[in-house]
Amino acid sequence: MTHVQTEPSLALVKYWGKAETGLNIPATGSIAVSLSGLNTSTDIRLIQDSKQDRMILNGEVRNDPKINSFLDYFRQRYPQAKKLVFEINSSNNFPTSAGIASSSSGFAALAIGLARASGLQLDNSELSRLARCGSGSASRAVFGGFTSFPAGAEAASQLFGHEHWPDLQIIVVMVHTGSKPVGSRDAMELTRKTSDYYQAWIELSADLQISAEQAVAERDLSKLGPIMRRSYMAMFGSMFAADPPVLYWLPDSVALIHQAAEWRRKGLEIWETMDAGPQVKLICTRKELPRIEADLKTLFPHLNYFCASVGSGPIVRQEDY
């Protein structure tokens, strides 16, 4: 059995929109960080007694069309795996499909695990290319640390390992834990097809990727923060202008955005970002954590949160039994 543990990839500068050719080829470049402590754990084993793959997701037997087509794609892409049938048992220690990038860690684990279980020797770049075909953001989650996934690229690459910025902290505040009303894939396509602001978003994001990469290289949160804010706000601007609009934000999401501004006014270095869901991710350095946590407990006592630092990337284990 192959066991893989991955971490979700949180975009500091966002991938939102696909190029018209190719599978999940991004129209915008993204820069991301792996979240330590949040994990997808996936066990994969070959099965001999069935022609049908079996899937257990978060403890329930499921038939997930996205995973089915990824498995078919995998068997078609690698002739050595053509006749293999898999049992996949995958779970997350954080809410699934709630805008915490579970598809990034999920498909990264699947790509790594399928390759290993099939006896394929794929390098990280090929694993990233493969994972991308499951979900664009998964191309980043095959690496730990900080990653870049440029517009038009087939694979992501690692910019820096987790040791580059050990001081960076990411607080994921859970505004609402249910599944989101529209999946990111459909919302992204709707934005591309119907939003008058989509083109402006694509053009802006090219500059943001370059400057975010520099700010990460310099470990400069005061430089990175405003770039992150521009990226997520412009991404949501393009969603709000879609027809019908895509509105993931909830009242507590907005309250947290205001609270982050309030913390900054008080001199704390903290910046927020959001993804395809209502959760708010607060990014700060270690010394700000006690104050932020105390304020969250007082001001948002009804909300849970997870604290993460920069993750070191996937762990793979082979178990014979």
Ligand code: DP6
């Ligand atoms: C807002 O990678 O989930 O989290 O390629 O269609 O599977 P697909 O989309 P997905 O989109 C991620 C969108 C985002 C931003 C990001 O992670 O860069």
